[in-house]
Amino acid sequence: MNQLAARVKKITPSITLDIAAKAKQMKMQGIDVCSLSSGEPDFDTPQHIKNSAVLALQKGKTKYGPVSGELALKEAIVNKLKKDNKLDYTPDNIIVTNGGKHSLFSLMLALIESGDEVIIPAPYWLSYPEMVRLAQGTPVIVETQAETNYKITPKQLLKAITLKTKLFILNSPSNPTGAVYTYQEIKELAQIIVDNDIWVVSDEIYEKILYSKAEHTSIGAVGEDIFKKTIISNGFSKSYAMTGWRLGYLAGPNDLIKTVSTIQSHSTSNVCTFAQYGAIAALEEEESSKCVQEMLNAFTDRRNSILERIAAIPKISCPIPMGAFYVFIDISQISKSSIQFSDDLLEKYQVAVIPGQVFGNDNCIRISYATDLMSIEKGMNRIEEFIDTLK
Numbered sequence: 001m002n003q004l005a006a007r008v009k010k011i012t013p014s015i016t017l018d019i020a021a022k023a024k025q026m027k028m029q030g031i032d033v034c035s036l037s038s039g040e041p042d043f044d045t046p047q048h049i050k051n052s053a054v055l056a057l058q059k060g061k062t063k064y065g066p067v068s069g070e071l072a073l074k075e076a077i078v079n080k081l082k083k084d085n086k087l088d089y090t091p092d093n094i095i096v097t098n099g100g101k102h103s104l105f106s107l108m109l110a111l112i113e114s115g116d117e118v119i120i121p122a123p124y125w126l127s128y129p130e131m132v133r134l135a136q137g138t139p140v141i142v143e144t145q146a147e148t149n150y151k152i153t154p155k156q157l158l159k160a161i162t163l164k165t166k167l168f169i170l171n172s173p174s175n176p177t178g179a180v181y182t183y184q185e186i187k188e189l190a191q192i193i194v195d196n197d198i199w200v201v202s203d204e205i206y207e208k209i210l211y212s213k214a215e216h217t218s219i220g221a222v223g224e225d226i227f228k229k230t231i232i233s234n235g236f237s238k239s240y241a242m243t244g245w246r247l248g249y250l251a252g253p254n255d256l257i258k259t260v261s262t263i264q265s266h267s268t269s270n271v272c273t274f275a276q277y278g279a280i281a282a283l284e285e286e287e288s289s290k291c292v293q294e295m296l297n298a299f300t301d302r303r304n305s306i307l308e309r310i311a312a313i314p315k316i317s318c319p320i321p322m323g324a325f326y327v328f329i330d331i332s333q334i335s336k337s338s339i340q341f342s343d344d345l346l347e348k349y350q351v352a353v354i355p356g357q358v359f360g361n362d363n364c365i366r367i368s369y370a371t372d373l374m375s376i377e378k379g380m381n382r383i384e385e386f387i388d389t390l391k
């Protein structure tokens, strides 16, 4: 249809969601599919979180609420940011949104306009460039290397900055690579951001999923100057297995958050009122920490198992992921196209993975281990068989 707005002609649908849907459909047709594609924990939402939402529903929390979120939730978020991330905010600095995706989308609309450049390190979460384009901005993709665990270096960031640069998108722990930036790395990036007076949005949605001795550093906490140029994006989907609840939040300077709130007031209004009471329960550390730890223990076993299997397959490799629940595997020695590789793997061996091309790196595929150990084992057996045929 050629009457569509120019802005949507440049964007593509979310391929990760497409592939996950295709795998689900094949399963429904009775095909024995191993889905290693989903960016969603396979655990159910912890019971105390569900109970809190049910209680709120029963108490009549069924009406419109404040656009930027229930005050009690915003206060809980302020406490969380102080305690976990050493960030000093008040409820005025917070907006509750319909998920991390919604947060980032509204933020782009508030901050980015035609002529603005947004620096995005590749591999990136596939929605970032599309959101920038929808806001009429220009994504500036900076390719990172396996040698630096796919983390952007200060030198690379500095080189990408121009007079048009408005925003830098930082995602640690990273989807799709599992990379986690160290305190020192974050501090060096922060210095460049401050020196060049650009904004940074720090997507911290995987912050609680960390392995080994990895620690999460929130960029806004490494200095007073960077704090003023930082917007934090976080949410409940990954840490608390709440993907379907659609709950996220932004924290940042008051006037910017107010603007995002104005946008939200004309788009979605407030987030589902009773769902926000589930989020309040999720932030109650005493009850949630045990559930989060249990999920983390399961992710750790799965990660160890998958890394062992990858190490045993010749000609493929990946950096050791330190966070999130993905491995980003280099398949360039056996295939010239990650799309072809992923299509063939799904068609011939019924294993769903995501081609790296959609994350801006065609040499790799992304495997998610947010699924049970048996499926991982079975999927890896099939991947090994498939790769055997390609040598």
Ligand code: PMP
Residues within 6 Å of the ligand: 039, 098, 099, 100, 101, 102, 125, 171, 174, 175, 203, 205, 235, 236, 237, 243, 247, 248
């Ligand atoms: N950021 C990253 C890096 C993600 O991987 C995702 C989900 N795949 C999101 C944000 C958005 O998550 P949600 O909208 O479910 O909060």
